[in-house]
Amino acid sequence: MEEPIKVRLCPVCDEFWFMKWDEYCPVCGWCHSFLQEMYPDDKKMDNIMSLNEARQAFKEGKEIY
Ligand SMILES: [Zn+2]
Numbered sequence: 577m578e579e580p581i582k583v584r585l586c587p588v589c590d591e592f593w594f595m596k597w598d599e600y601c602p603v604c605g606w607c608h609s610f611l612q613e614m615y616p617d618d619k620k621m622d623n624i625m626s627l628n629e630a631r632q633a634f635k636e637g638k639e640i641y
Pocket of ligand 1: 587588590591592601602603604605606
């Protein structure tokens with residue numbers, strides 16, 4: 577599996593550029609997590625939601641936590 581990229585657009589909302597790990601997206605609330613972006617189904621780490629859950633929630637206009 578490819579390693580996630582540190583400087584990248586938020587993988588949830590595609591609106592905010594992350595510059596470092598563990599930064600919170602001011603648009604959707606996602607925390608830029610190395611492990612969770614490497615394993616998008618893992619939960620209860622930097623974010624309670626998994627990356628896939630957060631993407632789904634964002635599409636539905638729900639809160640990301
Ligand atoms: Zn975001």
